[in-house]
Amino acid sequence: MRTRVLGPEEIERFMDSGYATVRQAFTARQAAAACECVWRRMEQKAGIRRSDPSTWPERYDIAEHLRNAEVLECFTDRLADAIGQLVGEHNWRGERRWGFWPVNFSFGRSRPYDFPATSWHIDGNWFRHTVDSPKQGLLVIGLFTDVEPRGGGTILSLGSHKRTARVLAAHPEGMDHRDLFREVLSVPIGDFYEVTGSAGDVVLAHPFLFHTKGMKHRGAPRIISNTEAGLRRPMTLAGAPGDEYTILEQSIRRALREEPAVPSDARSCRF
Numbered sequence: 001m002r003t004r005v006l007g008p009e010e011i012e013r014f015m016d017s018g019y020a021t022v023r024q025a026f027t028a029r030q031a032a033a034a035c036e037c038v039w040r041r042m043e044q045k046a047g048i049r050r051s052d053p054s055t056w057p058e059r060y061d062i063a064e065h066l067r068n069a070e071v072l073e074c075f076t077d078r079l080a081d082a083i084g085q086l087v088g089e090h091n092w093r094g095e096r097r098w099g100f101w102p103v104n105f106s107f108g109r110s111r112p113y114d115f116p117a118t119s120w121h122i123d124g125n126w127f128r129h130t131v132d133s134p135k136q137g138l139l140v141i142g143l144f145t146d147v148e149p150r151g152g153g154t155i156l157s158l159g160s161h162k163r164t165a166r167v168l169a170a171h172p173e174g175m176d177h178r179d180l181f182r183e184v185l186s187v188p189i190g191d192f193y194e195v196t197g198s199a200g201d202v203v204l205a206h207p208f209l210f211h212t213k214g215m216k217h218r219g220a221p222r223i224i225s226n227t228e229a230g231l232r233r234p235m236t237l238a239g240a241p242g243d244e245y246t247i248l249e250q251s252i253r254r255a256l257r258e259e260p261a262v263p264s265d266a267r268s269c270r271f
């Protein structure tokens with residue numbers, strides 16, 4: 001019998017908090033080989049040299065997919081299985097690619113460490129957002145370097161996917177991403193969580209989960225890749241009796257049924 005990558009605890013974390021982690025979805029050796037390609041590309045595009053910290057900006061985004069074999073190899077069968085578990089293996093479009101690449105060298109190092117109140121968003125500025133949209137599927141965050149606490153990890157607002165689901169359900173005509181951000185963030189968000197882990201870990205985040213870049217006070221440059229796991233068709237959220245729902249669909253159905261919870265340490269945030 002085939003073993004599933006995500007156990008019940010991770011599935012429940014995805015439904016309730018909005019993310020599940022696949023530890024060592026690829027190896028540290030594979031991650032290091034992919035990082036060589038990232039450094040080469042940063043040098044070609046922006047003159048950023050690994051050997052010369054004076055060329056390092058606070059942050060740099062390679063806004064493209066990298067097609068090198070070393071990079072593609074990091075999209076392993078194990079990762080594909082975990083994605084299939086959440087969105088349904090036949091629903092996922094199956095595109096195994098990495099990009100884009102937010103590299104955090106020292107963002108916010110001159111200020112005291114805190115969770116930023118700005119740049120909060122969900123991904124997808126290229127489509128109109130609806131509660132059943134197939135475009136994003138998941139936010140896939142691949143860690144290509146180790147990320148220690150305060151080491152520049154992405155900050156998630158746990159549970160915010162539920163509020164996004166409610167806002168989108170109230171707008172069946174769909175929303176432009178900026179209108180969506182404004183409406184979701186018109187109330188304080190909280191339950192902030194910093195993504196840390198080892199090179200090769202992958203966080204599978206809910207497509208509706210608000211996140212932002214974290215400050216970086218420690219460690220070597222942090223390299224991640226953000227990609228999506230687009231779906232073949234819109235999600236089914238209100239099917240016929242007896243229909244089966246994917247975990248992603250179940251999470252949205254649950255969010256729409258539940259009473260909204262007040263997040264802890266909530267604060268006003270914006271895009």
Ligand SMILES: O=C(O)CCC(=O)C(=O)O
Pocket residue numbers: 102103104123152153154155211212213214224226
């Ligand atoms: O750099 C990060 O950790 C987050 C980046 C991000 O969310 C984005 O650029 O969409």
